[in-house]
Amino acid sequence: MDPIRRRTVLKVLAGGAAGAAVLGPTRAAAAPAYPEAVGLLYDSTRCIGCRACVTWCKRANELPDDEMEINGAPYNAPVDLSATTKNIIRLAQDGDRTAFVKAGCMHCLEPACVNACMIGALKKNPTTGVVGYDVSLCVGCRYCEVVCPFNVPKFVWHSALGARIVKCELCRHLPEGPACARVCPRAAIVTGKVAELKADARRRIAQSPAAYYPEVYGERDAGGTQVLYLAPAAMSPHQLGLPDVGDTPVPTLSHAIHGGIYKAGIVPAVLYAAFAYTTWSNRRKGAQAGEEPGKKEGKP
């Protein structure tokens, strides 16, 4: 498992003098609230790795099986998140301790992918907070894949005309909600309003403190996510393979710097005016002196 190392964006921000100049106004913008936010709670201690959620996710999203032939017999054996698999159960190992862990879109409160997306193919639903994908606005640039700290968006690589991004959209097309939660035989995945899921997670920890790691992953991580994780007492969420991305939303640094530079378009407008004026006046001066820079070599 790769160590995506501790990198608090704030640390970087604190160091930048440029950041400091523009930090105030941009960071003051509060995270948008999603009062009806829906999500998932995944409880690693209950998961038995049956992968019913993986299979039913494929059915619900009309994704093909990942066929693999082993000893002459075919299997549906997805091995990772991919263009055909939006949800997977991994085995996390730390020494001789093991646990199952689900991987899929975290539906971040401030998602890097949504900030990356040029014309809004990836967007958060203003009510539910679900990060949805609209293929008609996607040009296939894959910037979302580059920036996602959880490596969630996947691309259809092997089709010239079917190229697109594939990621969990929390079964927003199904009135009955996410298939993974519906089919889980152990209630290891439950769905509902994020506020209720948080309360549920806290309740589970309070009821069996010996069974759980005393932290709900996603409550604050990456600025908060709508998919929450409970880890077993013996293993921290990071040992489960959930990345340590700090509590600052991933887009914070970009907001401060890029957002700061382009705020209200003032900097580009001023720059343009300055360029246009100096070019125009230098040419005029040159013309008056009888040696427009466009015509002759000026004197050094």
Next chain:
Amino acid sequence: MSENGARPVGGKILTPFFVFLIALWGLGTIAGMQRWIGGLGAATAMSDGYPWGIWIALDVVVGTALASGGYAVALLVYVFNKGRYHSLVRPALLTSALGYSTAAVAIAFDVGRYWGLWKIPFFVASWNLRSALLEVALCVMAYIVVLWVEISPAFLEHFKGGENAGLRRLAEVVSPKLEAALPFIIAFGMLLPTMHQSSLGSIWLLAASKLHKLWLSPWLPFLFLVSSIAMGYATVVIENTFSSRAFHLKPETKMLGTLGVVSAWIVVVYLVVRIADVVWRGQAGAIFNEGRFSFLFLAETALWVAAAAMLFAPKTRTNSGLQLQAAFLLVAAGVLYRFNTYLFAFRPGYGWTYFPSVQEIVITFGLVATETMAFLVVVKKFPFLGGAAAR
């Protein structure tokens, strides 16, 4: 004959070198078919871990930085009013126009859904202004148009003296209007690269969790912008040296030497910010104890230092061979900084690796060959080169 003395250099188009370029184009086209038929996965080594490969890092990011010559020289001539560099403007703008157009073709190869690219400039209501990539896309598209307008006087001059009556009339009507509008077009030609060359660095601010801390910096936009200007001057030196040798024009060694000193000072500014930023962020230790990342950082820095030292050396100012070497060092430094940011210091995790496929490399060569062919045809037929030599 052009207003500033530039003229078509003439000569046979179909030289052996040109035939070699056609062969490269052919190979690139064959490899390209695989991408257009089988999708990106059929022709490239890119993956969900490394969604961007050399088409982005080299063809687009390095390519446009090298094509910043037009921008960098325009800054000198029009903003700092250094008229003596004016003969460099036209060939530099041509290299820029061709470089950016080539990058646009590379983008069309690279994006999965190229048929939707037209939506980016037109779907104004959908613009996500937080996306640095949107800013890059819009500015690059606009800048390609601006560049072709900026070099259009060379074509119009040619038409004015040509045999085609229609084109002659067109040139006579358009030229004065263009002349009047030019300062405002030139200003766009300086604003747009300032914006997108810096944003090519800003893109990585959003990958805060994956980019190594030696490269993840609030100064990314500044560093990308400043280094692109230095690389732009290097391209001007390289293009000018090769052109004067290939087409037997008077070499502009003295002017290029001064330009070299300008670029060296830019490198100094770049290096001061680059190092101070790393130290200020408390990452000075990482310069030495982060394994291959430290090596890459030191290699990058060494190249900048070597390039600047060479450009400052008095001997370089009068020796066009040394100028060429220094320019290549400068380009190497800028290329490594960009490759480090876009590929080597990018850590997607989970054991992903990337090494470009044969097709990615062949298509890259094909693109560069096409660009070179276009340059050769244009300078042989239209008045771009030799502005200073004619004086």
